[in-house]
Amino acid sequence: MDGHSLGFVSHPSSHWAAMDIMNQTSCANFNLPIDYENRFLPSVFIVVFIVGLVANGWGLKSLLQKWKKLKIINVFVLNLGLADILYLVTLPFLVVYYFMESKWIFGDTFCKITRFCFNLNLYGTIGFLTCISVYRYLAVVHLRVMGGITVTHSVAVSVMIWLLVGVQSLPDMFYTKTYGNTTGKCFDTTSQAYVEDYLKYSLGWTFTGFCIPSLITLACYGHIAVVLWTMKRTDKVQKQRSLRLLFILILLFSVCFIPHHLFKNLNLWSRVLSKQKICHEWRDRVYIAHQISRGLMCLNSALNPLVYLHGNEEIPAQLRQLLQRARQMISHMFLSNSGSVTVAQTTDEV
Numbered sequence: 001m002d003g004h005s006l007g008f009v010s011h012p013s014s015h016w017a018a019m020d021i022m023n024q025t026s027c028a029n030f031n032l033p034i035d036y037e038n039r040f041l042p043s044v045f046i047v048v049f050i051v052g053l054v055a056n057g058w059g060l061k062s063l064l065q066k067w068k069k070l071k072i073i074n075v076f077v078l079n080l081g082l083a084d085i086l087y088l089v090t091l092p093f094l095v096v097y098y099f100m101e102s103k104w105i106f107g108d109t110f111c112k113i114t115r116f117c118f119n120l121n122l123y124g125t126i127g128f129l130t131c132i133s134v135y136r137y138l139a140v141v142h143l144r145v146m147g148g149i150t151v152t153h154s155v156a157v158s159v160m161i162w163l164l165v166g167v168q169s170l171p172d173m174f175y176t177k178t179y180g181n182t183t184g185k186c187f188d189t190t191s192q193a194y195v196e197d198y199l200k201y202s203l204g205w206t207f208t209g210f211c212i213p214s215l216i217t218l219a220c221y222g223h224i225a226v227v228l229w230t231m232k233r234t235d236k237v238q239k240q241r242s243l244r245l246l247f248i249l250i251l252l253f254s255v256c257f258i259p260h261h262l263f264k265n266l267n268l269w270s271r272v273l274s275k276q277k278i279c280h281e282w283r284d285r286v287y288i289a290h291q292i293s294r295g296l297m298c299l300n301s302a303l304n305p306l307v308y309l310h311g312n313e314e315i316p317a318q319l320r321q322l323l324q325r326a327r328q329m330i331s332h333m334f335l336s337n338s339g340s341v342t343v344a345q346t347t348d349e350v
Contacts, residue, residue, distance in 0.1 A: 027209075038099070038101055041295055043148035044299075046095060049092065051302045055302065056081045060085075064078075072135060072151055072153075073136075075126075075158055076092075076128045076157075076158065080129070080307060081305070083124035090118065104184040108178045109176055112173045115177060115188050119168075120169060124210065125300055127161040127164070128161060129252065130217050132245070137221075192271065199271075201231050206261045206264075217249060248303075251306075255296055255303075259289075260297040261295045263289045264290060266286045266290070267286050
């Protein structure tokens with residue numbers, strides 16, 4: 001997402017020209033309307049780093065303070081926050097990378113580690129959101145089954161999610177991630193030489209890491225919706241909690257996950273076609289759309305803390321207290337400034 005996922009540099013026209021020479025393709029060059037990667041992406045990364053670090057740090061602190069009272073769903077929320085922190089700590093290095101006009105100075109190994117952390121965050125997030133959805137499904141539809149689930153079970157499931165995501169992401173580290181000693185590129189997929197194999201890997205990864213969890217989540221909330229609106233035994237609070245989580249999941253999937261996987265694979269396919277001297281007009285639009293989806297993808301680390309509002313009942317109250325204190329401070333500062341102005345006016349009149 002946040003690297004040069006296609007082996008493109010910050011100036012696509014020159015890069016496509018280099019690719020034409022290397023691969024003897026006849027595709028016409030194109031130019032992005034703005035220097036997207038070196039201007040827009042660093043700005044997004046900085047905002048996500050600040051907001052995500054504060055929000056996730058606050059949420060994790062609140063959960064850990066209530067460790068002895070930790071509920072099953074909070075185990076998944078805790079792991080969700082850890083996945084976000086894992087990715088957020090790599091963002092300063094990517095900001096430096098783009099501010100230096102896409103020159104990676106931290107070495108090939110750390111480039112691969114950075115991309116690995118991103119993949120752990122992305123598919124770990126999807127996995128733990130799926131677990132939260134299944135938990136809500138059992139809590140609403142199968143209360144008897146829910147009674148037999150303990151915190152130990154949720155910890156075991158969390159370990160399995162991390163292992164599964166790690167196994168899925170590990171092959172990515174064996175693909176070439178850097179391009180030459182002088183350019184210092186750090187791709188988030190691979191170089192043009194291995195793009196055919198990477199496309200196959202990416203499609204399988206998308207199916208197992210995104211499509212299957214998405215179908216499970218959809219099935220869970222489809223059944224939950226039927227139960228909530230057809231059975232009278234559910235109360236309004238339960239309906240509101242389920243609807244809030246559903247809204248958060250729809251936001252994350254529609255803004256972050258779906259565009260990323262769609263345009264990433266379409267862009268890889270266009271690279272394969274270009275290498276085979278098959279050029280289409282939609283190649284340029286897909287490339288630009290993929291660049292935009294890269295910026296949207298990293299927002300998940302700033303949006304995931306919304307799940308804390310659902311998983312921990314005390315956090316909304318803490319948030320209201322924090323906002324109330326902020327308003328009081330602003331009001332106090334405003335009144336103090338108004339008083340100073342009044343005194344100054346009175347002195348001038350005397």
